[in-house]
Amino acid sequence: MTVSVLVPSSLTREAEDKREATRKLGYVARAATVFRVDRLLVYPDRDGEDGRFDGGFVRTVLRYAATPPYLRNEVWGMRDELEYAGILPPLRAASQTGSESNGSGSSRQGIVTEVGPDQRVRVNCGLQHPISLNVPPNMEVVEGERVTVRISSRRPVRAKLADEPLPGLSVERTDLSAALGREDAGVRIAASRFGEELTVGRLETLAGRVERDGMTVAFGAPERGLPDILGIEAPALAPSDSTDGTGDEVEPSDPGFDLWLNTIPDQGSEVVRTEEALFATLAPLSLRA
Structure with a gap:
């Protein structure tokens, strides 16, 4: 809906x-x-x-x-x-929208701060530091682009880029x-x-x-x-x-x-x-x- x-x-x-x-x-x-x-x-x-x-x-x-x-x-x-x-x-959007979720198993907006070799990028998604993530196959990103980040764990940080619309x-x-x-x-x-x-x-x-x-x-x-x-x-x-x-x-x-x-x-x-x-x-x- x-x-x-x-x-x-x-x-x-x-x-x-x-x-x-x-x-x-x-x-x-x-x-x-x-x-x-x-x-x-x-x-x-x-x-x-x-x-x-x-x-x-x-x-x-x-x-x-x-x-x-x-x-x-x-x-x-x-x-x-x-x-x-x-x-x-x-x-203060609820966690279901993803934009303000602080828990694990959530989606958040991030911004690509650096595009590196081997299909890896650095993303600022509101954690303590930008994180390094693999870019999924058939997905292209550029520096400055907003992306969806799925977080499965915060300690230690486990996350991945998701090829889907931005949450929120x-x-x-x-x-x-x-x-x-x-x-x-x-x-x-x-x-x-x-x-x-x-x-x-x-x-x-x-x-x-x-x-x-x-x-x-x-x-x-x-x-x-x-x-x-x-x-x-x-x-x-x-x-x-x-x-x-x-x-x-x-x-x-x-x-x-x-x-x-x-x-x-x-x-x-x-x-x-x-x-x-x-x-x-x-x-x-x-x-x-």
């Missing part, structure tokens, strides 16, 4: 300064980590960007936040976008349509106050589908919801009387979602911030059937 979250490049449009924009993105990364999101995808909303913090800024800060602390200096160095990176809340939260930039069209997109959900209200009965049906197929959940920006970003009429998002409650039928104006869902049907604030919407939406959708 794969869980993906889509946020717009205009995510920090209302931030007063870079410090506040960085803090906001830290909460987004925290929400994604708490609910074991596999992919955090930034989709373009150029009309909503304010010119100071564009999609490049948003993706850079999120990718930095998702990078294991022991690799951040080596991977990122000094960058203007990361001026206030020190205020980002620690993710992945941050990418992609088009909304491309993300919704992925084979592993699962249930494609648009989080919107104009969507169908989430109820206990509705959740019971939806949870089984999510647990089986995974999900992709899209969010809008401050004061600029998904209908505004997509240029569609909000009233057209209401479920038709012909739907059976599974979200299988898609409205004519829908850009490719299975379901428009309002996870805060009785919100007490006129505006729900995107980072707040992430927590409010991912919490019920993470429940098992």
Whole structure:
């Protein structure tokens, strides 16, 4: 099961300064980590960007936040976008994601610091010193590349390179349509106050589908919801009387979602911030059937 979250490049449009924009993105990364999101995808909303913090800024800060602390200096160095990176809340990802595992039998991210002869490399993977590892057959690595390291023992250190995706939260930039069209997109959900209200009965049906197929959940920006970003009429998002409650039928104006869902049907604030919407939406959708 794969869980993906889509946020717009205009995510920090209302931030007063870079410090506040960085803090906001830290909460987004925290929400994604708490609910074991596999992919955090930034989709373009150029009309909503304010010119100071564009999609490049948003993706850079999120990718930095998702990078294991022991690799951040080596991977990122000094960058203007990361001026206030020190205020980002620690993710403290659980060992199952691999990015912060300190035990044996785990996978961790590493970075190749030296490529030597005889198919051996030195890798910094957050242990006391960089370790020397064999490169598996049919696998090629270069200096500076991030790799997956499987650790079977810490004392003494026993580890090997694994030819598999990096463990932990992945941050990418992609088009909304491309993300919704992925084979592993699962249930494609648009989080919107104009969507169908989430109820206990509705959740019971939806949870089984999510647990089986995974999900992709899209969010809008401050004061600029998904209908505004997509240029569609909000009233057209209401479920038709012909739907059976599974979200299988898609409205004519829908850009490719299975379901428009309002996870805060009785919100007490006129505006729900995107980072707040992430927590409010991912919490019920993470429940098992």
